[in-house]
Amino acid sequence: MTLNKYPPHQLHKPVLLKQATILLKPIKGEKYLDLTAGFGGHAKEVLEKVGNGKNLTLVDRDLVAISALDSFRKLGAEVIHDSFYAAVTKLRKENRTFDMVMLDLGVSSPQLDSPERGFSFSRNSKLDMRMDASQKLSALEIVNEWPVDKIASIIQNYSEDPFARAIARAIVDSRPHESTKRLADVISRAVRSRVGGSRSRIHPATRTFQALRIAVNDELGQLEKTLPMLPDLMKIGGRLVIISFHSLEDRIAKNFLQEESSSGYESRLKLLAKRPISGSEYDASNPRARSAKLRGAVKIKT
Numbered sequence: 001m002t003l004n005k006y007p008p009h010q011l012h013k014p015v016l017l018k019q020a021t022i023l024l025k026p027i028k029g030e031k032y033l034d035l036t037a038g039f040g041g042h043a044k045e046v047l048e049k050v051g052n053g054k055n056l057t058l059v060d061r062d063l064v065a066i067s068a069l070d071s072f073r074k075l076g077a078e079v080i081h082d083s084f085y086a087a088v089t090k091l092r093k094e095n096r097t098f099d100m101v102m103l104d105l106g107v108s109s110p111q112l113d114s115p116e117r118g119f120s121f122s123r124n125s126k127l128d129m130r131m132d133a134s135q136k137l138s139a140l141e142i143v144n145e146w147p148v149d150k151i152a153s154i155i156q157n158y159s160e161d162p163f164a165r166a167i168a169r170a171i172v173d174s175r176p177h178e179s180t181k182r183l184a185d186v187i188s189r190a191v192r193s194r195v196g197g198s199r200s201r202i203h204p205a206t207r208t209f210q211a212l213r214i215a216v217n218d219e220l221g222q223l224e225k226t227l228p229m230l231p232d233l234m235k236i237g238g239r240l241v242i243i244s245f246h247s248l249e250d251r252i253a254k255n256f257l258q259e260e261s262s263s264g265y266e267s268r269l270k271l272l273a274k275r276p277i278s279g280s281e282y283d284a285s286n287p288r289a290r291s292a293k294l295r296g297a298v299k300i301k302t
């Protein structure tokens with residue numbers, strides 16, 4: 001078996017690969033659960049160390065990622081197309097346990113960059129933003145059908161944009177929406193009318209687009225419901241690594257790890273590093289790693 005025959009997808013450069021692998025510490029024969037397998041960048045590194053595809057369980061809710069994981073399936077890996085919440089619920093019911101559990105949150109580069117996925121306004125496309133294309137709720141439904149208060153609240157909660165209310169009003173007043181570019185222009189005008197000509201480093205629509213994406217995919221809800229189940233899936237001595245890209249995601253991960261590691265004798269986990277490992281410091285050559293934070297823990301008690 002030549003593992004190098006199966007390089008990770010060229011379009012997605014795994015974030016903090018070296019640091020994640022150091023914390024996961026894969027050893028020959030160990031079992032790996034990747035809950036956000038994507039294009040297999042982290043999984044490939046682990047596969048090389050554990051030595052057998054059968055030791056890998058790879059989960060993703062995106063069918064494009066699932067088909068990209070076919071090379072792992074051919075090596076015997078278990079590939080699950082589902083949300084990580086649903087997958088973890090099922091694996092837990094089956095009393096499955098692993099030596100390593102990986103969560104590399106958010107979206108992959110191919111998801112963000114493919115115009116037909118409708119995540120981005122850098123190229124004009126039909127708004128969508130669903131990681132799982134079989135899901136009903138899309139960004140199109142939110143911007144065309146949700147009431148102004150509900151839209152303002154997701155922009156406020158998920159992006160903390162000070163102009164959340166004005167942006168939501170402008171979105172509702174300029175219905176119907178179809179394309180990413182027009183929505184970005186509407187948001188841009190709403191923000192510029194408030195701040196005058198002042199220039200920000202990021203496009204005025206960036207934060208709203210991120211908030212819409214988080215809402216469409218229930219990203220924070222998935223994480224909050226899944227984390228408490230993870231220690232049950234870990235063997236004693238098993239390692240958990242979480243990479244987050246958004247301050248709210250990182251806060252959920254940090255609070256969970258703190259709770260699980262600070263109850264003295266009762267604690268199920270022990271932190272592998274007190275402070276998060278930052279992408280801007282340790283993976284500076286990868287533009288996707290700019291906002292990444294990596295945290296890790298080891299299971300010490302059932």
Ligand SMILES: C[S@@+](CC[C@H](N)C(=O)[O-])C[C@H]1O[C@@H](n2cnc3c(N)ncnc32)[C@H](O)[C@@H]1O
Nearest residue numbers: 014036038039040041042060061062083084104
């Ligand atoms: C940052 S990418 C992972 C990249 C991967 N580590 C690699 O190196 O190729 C995140 C992946 O997680 C998936 N994902 C995000 N949230 C998910 C969820 N709640 N359930 C299942 N998959 C999810 C996305 O579809 C995406 O493919």
